[in-house]
Amino acid sequence: MLAPLRSRQREDWVAGYTFLAPAAIILLIFLVVPILFALWISFRDWSGLNPPAQSTWVGLRNYADLLIQNNIRRTDFFIALKNTTFYALGVVPLQTALALLLASIVNQKWLKGRTFFRTSFYLPSITSSVAISLIFMWLYQRNGLINRLIEAIMLGNVQPINWLASPNGLIHNLLSLFGITLRTAPPWLTHTEILGQTVWQWISGPSVALTAIMLLNIWTTSGTMMLIFMAALQDIPRAVYEAAIMDGATSAQTFRYVTVPMLRPTIFFVVTIGLIGTYQVFDQVYVMTAGGPVKTTLTVAYLVYRNGFDNAAMGVGAATAFILFVLIFVLTLIQRRVIGEKAA
Incomplete structure (x- = not known):
């Protein structure tokens, strides 16, 4: 047997x-x-122009240049990390909220033409990001359609915005309304340096150019997140909503206390892939700004490319990539603890 x-x-x-x-x-x-x-x-000094066997062992020097040594590489890395963090903080919450809103709308049975709206909202997600970036470069021009639309709304009482050429941070612009600028800010803001940047530079917020890319990314990625939320909404048992109606819950209460808790695993998944995607943003930056103006759109993923190919420092580029991997991994673990993976 x-x-x-x-x-x-x-x-x-x-x-x-x-x-x-x-x-x-x-x-x-x-x-x-x-x-x-x-x-x-990542542990070797290799230019990428000769065989890898001819590279030299440098140990942790590439990582030290990025994290410890006071040099231009460390400064650029933390500038890129700051920009990428502002980018993630702006894109992930907005794209998640917009995707959930769109999914809730197109999931309604009373909505006519649901298939049309689902396709329309999802279409930007499957379109070439390079093609969309080129279109938005035209829209963001000084005499482009977006500025013309703003002028029409404001009845011409506004100066055209240099969307992709403005390095001004949004927080700096907000502070300037209250008379706080680089010249009037306290010395501890303008002279205290942390990791190669002053406190004033750290609190700049995303630049106008980076904000333009953020708006583009929110528009292109919300469709994919919408489909994920829509699938999760259709998986919620109808009996749960019927019980809420029997208890006298309003539509807003049902959404807050029934739908959102039931979507917690999906929210965790959407926020996770959104976080990974935003920390790896590259193509829009490469096409639209190349890290400028004044490095205000320099991201960690673009810095990997620039170190490896423009500066012929493949070891530094590889080290940057692995630091980015560790950072995303740690943020995902923190997010898992905060949001949780199980439905409430």
Whole structure:
């Protein structure tokens, strides 16, 4: 009895691993090996112009240049980290809220043309980001459609905005309304340096140029998040809503105390992929601003590219990428503790 059973188990084992082998081999070659190679490169001084075997071992020097040593590399890294953090703080909450709102609307049975609206909202997500970036570059021009629309609303009583050429931070612009500028700010704001930047620079907020990219990203990604929320909304049992109606709950109360708690696992997933996506933003920055003006749109992902290809410092670029990986991993763990993965 045992021999035929073991033979059958062995056949199942062989068949299972045979089916898994092609996918496992592809993942090993195109995912695991490049990651290990990049990790190896992060400890070496390699320009990318000669064979990797001719690179030299530098240990943790690349990481020290980015995190510890007082030099231009550390300054650029923390400028990029600041910009990316402002970018994530602006994009993730707004795209999540907008996606949930759109999903709630297109999920209503009384809405006519639901298929049309679902397709329309999702379409920007599957369109080439480079093509959309080029279109928005035209829209953001000084005499572009967005400025013309603002002028029409304000009846011409407004100066055109240099959307992609303005390095002014939004918080700095807000403070200037109260008379607080670089010249009038207290000395501890303008002279105290932390990691290569003054406190005044740290609290600048996203620049006007970065804000323009943020608005573009919110518009293009909300459609994908909307589909995820819509699938989760359709998975909520109808009996839960009927019980809320029987208890006399209003629509707002039902949404707050029934829908949102039931969507907690989906919210965690949407915020997680949104956080990962925003900390890896590259293509819009590359096409629209190339990190400018004055490095106010320089992001960590774009810094990886610039270090590796523009500055011929592949080791520094690889080290930047792994620091970014650790940062995203830690933020995801914190977010998991705050939001939770289980429905309330």
